Amino acid sequence: MPSNKIEYDFLIVGGGPSGFALAHYLVDLATKSDTKFTMAILEKGKEFGSHIVSGAVSNLRVIQKLFPDYKNTDFPMEGICNESFFSILGNKKKWDVPHFLLPDGFKKEGCAILTLSHVIYWMYNKLKEKVLNHPNIQIDFFTGFSAHQIIFNEDRITGVKVVEKSNAENPDNSVFAKVTCFGDKGFLSRDIMEKYKLRDNPQIWSIGVKEVWQLNEKKDFSGKVWHTMGFPLLDGSFGGGFVYGMKDHKLTIGMVISLDSENPNINPQQRLQDFKKHPWVQEMIKDGKMLKYGAAVLPEGGYYSLPKKFAVEGGLLLGDALGILDIERLSGIDKGMESGYQAAEVLHEGLIKNDFSENQLSKYKERLMSSFVVKELKAGRYFRSAWQENPRLLKSYLPILMDNIDRTNPCLGLLKIGLKNNPIRAILDGIRLKLLMDGYESGPVKYKFDYQNIVPNFHPDRKITLENYVKETIYSRADAVFYAKTKYHEGNMHIDEFNADVCMKCIKTYDALGKDTPCVSDCTAEVHRIDVTGGMRMHGMSLENCIQCRTCEIVCPEVNLRVRPTMEGSGPDFMGL
Amino acid sequence: MPGIQNIFVLIKQVPDQSAKAGINPDGTIDRAKAKRMLNPFDRYALQAALHTKKNYGGKVTAISMGPPAAVEVLLEALEHGVDKCYLLSDKRLAASDTLATAYALYKVIKYIGDFDLVFCGLQTTDGDTAQVGPQIAERLHLPQVTYCEDFKIEENKIIAKRVVEGGYEWVKMQIPGLITVANSYHPLEYKTLRGARMVQHLLRNEAQRANYIKTITLDDIGADPVKCGLKGSPTIVARTDKVSEIGGSCVIHQGLPTEQMVLDLLRDTKIPEFIKS
Numbered sequence: 001m002p003s004n005k006i007e008y009d010f011l012i013v014g015g016g017p018s019g020f021a022l023a024h025y026l027v028d029l030a031t032k033s034d035t036k037f038t039m040a041i042l043e044k045g046k047e048f049g050s051h052i053v054s055g056a057v058s059n060l061r062v063i064q065k066l067f068p069d070y071k072n073t074d075f076p077m078e079g080i081c082n083e084s085f086f087s088i089l090g091n092k093k094k095w096d097v098p099h100f101l102l103p104d105g106f107k108k109e110g111c112a113i114l115t116l117s118h119v120i121y122w123m124y125n126k127l128k129e130k131v132l133n134h135p136n137i138q139i140d141f142f143t144g145f146s147a148h149q150i151i152f153n154e155d156r157i158t159g160v161k162v163v164e165k166s167n168a169e170n171p172d173n174s175v176f177a178k179v180t181c182f183g184d185k186g187f188l189s190r191d192i193m194e195k196y197k198l199r200d201n202p203q204i205w206s207i208g209v210k211e212v213w214q215l216n217e218k219k220d221f222s223g224k225v226w227h228t229m230g231f232p233l234l235d236g237s238f239g240g241g242f243v244y245g246m247k248d249h250k251l252t253i254g255m256v257i258s259l260d261s262e263n264p265n266i267n268p269q270q271r272l273q274d275f276k277k278h279p280w281v282q283e284m285i286k287d288g289k290m291l292k293y294g295a296a297v298l299p300e301g302g303y304y305s306l307p308k309k310f311a312v313e314g315g316l317l318l319g320d321a322l323g324i325l326d327i328e329r330l331s332g333i334d335k336g337m338e339s340g341y342q343a344a345e346v347l348h349e350g351l352i353k354n355d356f357s358e359n360q361l362s363k364y365k366e367r368l369m370s371s372f373v374v375k376e377l378k379a380g381r382y383f384r385s386a387w388q389e390n391p392r393l394l395k396s397y398l399p400i401l402m403d404n405i406d407r408t409n410p411c412l413g414l415l416k417i418g419l420k421n422n423p424i425r426a427i428l429d430g431i432r433l434k435l436l437m438d439g440y441e442s443g444p445v446k447y448k449f450d451y452q453n454i455v456p457n458f459h460p461d462r463k464i465t466l467e468n469y470v471k472e473t474i475y476s477r478a479d480a481v482f483y484a485k486t487k488y489h490e491g492n493m494h495i496d497e498f499n500a501d502v503c504m505k506c507i508k509t510y511d512a513l514g515k516d517t518p519c520v521s522d523c524t525a526e527v528h529r530i531d532v533t534g535g536m537r538m539h540g541m542s543l544e545n546c547i548q549c550r551t552c553e554i555v556c557p558e559v560n561l562r563v564r565p566t567m568e569g570s571g572p573d574f575m576g577l
Numbered sequence: 578m579p580g581i582q583n584i585f586v587l588i589k590q591v592p593d594q595s596a597k598a599g600i601n602p603d604g605t606i607d608r609a610k611a612k613r614m615l616n617p618f619d620r621y622a623l624q625a626a627l628h629t630k631k632n633y634g635g636k637v638t639a640i641s642m643g644p645p646a647a648v649e650v651l652l653e654a655l656e657h658g659v660d661k662c663y664l665l666s667d668k669r670l671a672a673s674d675t676l677a678t679a680y681a682l683y684k685v686i687k688y689i690g691d692f693d694l695v696f697c698g699l700q701t702t703d704g705d706t707a708q709v710g711p712q713i714a715e716r717l718h719l720p721q722v723t724y725c726e727d728f729k730i731e732e733n734k735i736i737a738k739r740v741v742e743g744g745y746e747w748v749k750m751q752i753p754g755l756i757t758v759a760n761s762y763h764p765l766e767y768k769t770l771r772g773a774r775m776v777q778h779l780l781r782n783e784a785q786r787a788n789y790i791k792t793i794t795l796d797d798i799g800a801d802p803v804k805c806g807l808k809g810s811p812t813i814v815a816r817t818d819k820v821s822e823i824g825g826s827c828v829i830h831q832g833l834p835t836e837q838m839v840l841d842l843l844r845d846t847k848i849p850e851f852i853k854s
Contacts, residue, residue, distance in 0.1 A: 006771060142774075172769055567767065
């Protein structure tokens with residue numbers, strides 16, 4: 001019979017790729033060694049996969065390790081990439097950078113094109129199958145339950161609370177575990193970072209928005225992968241678009257935009273619409289139909305944002321909580337899974353020795369450091385900062401290149417960059433960019449918080465002037481929410497606004513500049529708005545639209561917003577993204 | 578003074594309204610084919626029972642009648658915090674109308690034993706009769722409150738707020754009694770972690786499941802098969818009609834001066850007077 005305290009050996013917060021990789025491998029190891037354990041997996045979505053969005057083109061190296069036989073199962077795959085491009089978009093034309101010039105990270109041939117939400121759902125079902133009637137292992141799956149608060153016992157993490165307004169006396173509201181593994185996108189792990197002061201450098205984020213389209217049956221792009229730079233990011237923001245061809249005449253179109261932009265009004269969902277207005281994308285989607293829309297933030301800091309410890313007393317950080325996405329190689333799923341894989345080995349060792357001290361858990365960091373995860377992160381450690389330290393690259397060189405792609409040809413564009421600027425400086429900039437991207441040692445990097453980069457009176461030099469597009473393919477932000485299928489329970493209040501006066505002041509500042517506040521403009525789902533009450537302009541929220549990307553929290557210039565996990569499985573339904 | 582000891586709640590599995598239900602040739606619903614869900618009205622009854630448990634103590638027993646698949650709604654009830662379940666499942670019960678159903682459920686309640694309160698949903702979404710609850714109360718010789726929107730227990734009496742036409746009334750009722758809960762009552766709260774954990778435990782452990790969900794037949798409860806099922810149902814389904822949806826097209830007028838758009842709109846109605854003008 002279940003005891004009064006809800007307790008497990010291991011608790012996994014968040015049913016994502018890293019959490020499921022951990023669970024799968026731990027089950028395999030414990031089955032082999034005949035060890036007993038219990039585990040619970042908490043997922044805030046109403047189903048495993050329903051809050052999962054990803055590109056996703058991924059190397060299957062960890063899936064291969066976890067499921068050597070995956071090819072003979074119903075593993076959901078949208079295809080294998082057979083041709084990959086890196087393209088620079090002008091206003092009208094597209095230039096594919098010659099394949100041999102591409103850094104290895106952009107050569108995606110052989111990688112799988114995935115619908116990650118389906119992969120997660122598949123992993124869940126496989127795991128359920130695996131432990132059904134297992135004599136030694138008990139895994140409980142809790143969908144619609146999110147961890148709201150970490151329970152600390154002095155310096156030890158002992159578990160989490162699963163209700164918002166926690167009632168400490170009620171034992172029904174807490175889950176305890178010997179080791180709690182966090183695989184969240186910062187909803188909870190930020191508390192761990194703060195409590196143990198694990199970060200010198202803040203995490204920096206970018207926002208990914210994505211749509212899935214059903215194309216005309218005559219069009220088939222399956223196996224093709226494009227990554228783009230240039231249009232429509234004309235404001236110096238770092239980022240780009242991606243287009244992946246999937247089976248059954250489906251197409252993934254998305255954009256990733258860094259939130260360290262100076263522009264306070266990025267409006268990622270509308271930038272994606274601009275991207276779709278490009279003649280090249282229009283040609284593909286003009287007679288198609290949008291199926292889904294979704295958005296999520298990506299930790300971009302990489303090597304220099306890694307926390308000092310990967311595990312603390314009673315707690316362990318996985319995947320995005322750790323921040324091991326590799327922006328240079330555009331790979332996060334395999335690295336997340338690998339972190340779960342390595343954690344499983346450490347936890348299994350702990351099970352056998354019955355030792356879950358910090359000392360034992362610290363082996364997790366050692367393992368990750370020597371695995372491909374941190375090795376690759378280290379190799380690309382300057383990739384992000386190279387673009388940050390030199391604003392000329394995106395602000396003056398890229399637009400010249402774009403113009404020449406439209407008008408003449410890219411080689412002339414490269415030449416023009418030299419002519420229009422100081423040629424020696426341009427050449428040096430180019431050399432330095434190449435060296436940094438190759439990992440030439442140039443000392444540690446210091447990041448600022450994303451919101452600290454915002455320049456309120458920023459004015460982009462260029463505006464998008466495309467007119468020849470099919471209007472039906474473009475969606476307003478409010479319309480896009482429909483395609484994210486959000487559904488919330490009554491009484492949901494998952495975004496905190498700490499001080500209304502601070503918001504009013506911020507609104508005044510941006511109103512005077514003729515701009516929207518970053519929360520209103522950068523929201524991916526029409527949540528934040530300005531209410532006029534009694535002549536006062538105040539911040540209001542339509543929380544029922546929220547797709548829980550957490551962008552508002554990251555870009556709020558006053559650090560006045562905080563997004564908490566929702567309850568009762570509320571939120572978007574990203575199944576199929 | 579003895580508090581509340583046993584609370585019964587009657588719940589039913591119904592075809593999911595959002596999915597298409599199959600109809601048998603005889604006009605009854607093909608329950609095997611339809612997608613299934615907990616009757617939405619019963620969610621309020623379940624919440625009322627759980628509220629009573631929380632505020633006044635006692636144990637909640639959920640009772641259902643239906644095919645073996647109805648165990649799904651009982652598992653759902655367990656997730657929400659119900660303590661024990663009974664499922665009356667017997668082929669001889671097929672095609673029961675409200676009279677036969679009420680008889681069978683009355684027998685189940687008698688079989689289970691003592692109780693303080695019985696909660697029922699207002700009605701079901703597949704039958705929509707709102708008769709079963711009151712009929713059970715009559716058979717049990719119990720006082721009943723129907724359309725109950727709110728209630729409290731004071732000095733072993735129920736003080737209940739009933740929805741009536743144009744307002745509400747407060748009534749006092751002795752315990753034991755039967756309450757049918759209106760859908761203006763508090764909506765069912767989310768499942769509990771402990772309940773969800775227990776259900777997962779029960780799904781793994783069939784032996785344990787029998788302790789929480791007891792499946793019983795007509796023989797167990799000593800019901801007269803003649804009074805059950807199609808035989809015991811005086812209701813005759815004379816005919817069923819398929820109602821086909823008549824879809825209208827939607828025209829949006831925009832961009833023109835308002836007067837012009839109104840005229841266009843009126844002309845669209847195809848009423849002769851308007852077409853003339």
